[in-house]
Amino acid sequence: MKVKNDFGDYSRNFITDIPAELESEEALYYKNTIPRFPEEAVYIYSFKQNRMVYASGWEEVVGYRDDEINMLAIVNMSAPEFAPFSHDLNDKALQFIHNKSKDLERYSFTIELKKIHKNGSQVPIIARVGVFSSENGKIDAIIGRFQINRSLIFGRVMRYAAYGPEKEKFEEELNKILFSHLAISNKEKEALSLVARGYSFKEIASELNVSHSAIEKRIIPLYKRFDVKSLTHLVSFAYDNFILPLLAIVQIYYFNI
Known part of the structure; x- marks a missing residue:
């Protein structure tokens, strides 16, 4: 080959x-x-x-x-x-x-x-x-x-x-390096799905048991990455690109072998 x-x-x-x-x-x-x-x-x-x-x-x-x-x-x-x-x-x-x-x-x-x-x-x-x-x-x-x-x-x-073990740090490092790509991490999708359901940043932070600033770090960078101007535009972009509907059907396979 x-x-x-x-x-x-x-x-x-x-x-x-x-x-x-x-x-x-x-x-x-x-x-x-x-x-x-x-x-x-x-x-x-x-x-x-x-x-x-x-x-x-x-x-x-x-x-x-x-x-x-x-x-x-x-x-x-x-x-x-x-x-x-x-x-x-x-x-x-x-x-x-x-x-x-x-x-x-x-x-x-x-x-x-x-x-x-x-x-x-x-x-x-x-x-x-x-x-x-x-x-x-x-x-x-x-x-x-x-x-x-x-x-x-x-x-x-x-x-x-x-x-x-250092999932958040792992994903954050990948996000920084991969910022130039049109990509979204699982953690960012999780927060964005709650935005789409009408949650405020404060409510999302409480739901995910993280700080308010942690939610801002997940959502705000998406504005620049996807070239959108508002949360409404961001959610619309997510639906148009099949990000949010897939949240319920993504399959995860574990290596318990």
Whole structure:
């Protein structure tokens, strides 16, 4: 499989195009112990071995056999309109986690995007990537789950979320770095959904058990990012770009394996 090296600048130092050896003892162990849902593809990529060590379900999801799929291909098969944001998110999330040394397996992020199938069609995906294992305070391997979700409706805004022991700091750092993109985090969507229901900033702060200034930091930057002039305009923009209606149906997949 030929892939272009247009992935993120930071990630390029850690990612290769070497597929998994599916008959290896390690891969067979993962095959027997890691659950996979219908229309879901799973991978485990080892930074220690600089290669994919497990892959399952990829032909069903994007048309590539499990023994040919590799990390570069997965990163670079994002649809063109999603690729720049996806590359930056991968880069910045990996950078953030590389600076942590405790509870690494609890960090992950999700993104909604379209991937390009081997036949050229576009596949709506909810992807979740997290730390699979660590050693001596450093990431050893990551796990990714890519679930087809045909109910997703995409607007111009990229949707993502961050998880982990320092969830708020993780998401805040991503927000700062990804500000130039038309994107919205799960935390920002949460606050915006309450705005749309008529809550004041004070009421939202009480509902979410955070400070008034924390809500301002979630909502006010959206004015500039989405080029809107008022809360009414912001809510209208959110509906027009299918941000708010999706709040109830976004699916989250946890790595309790």
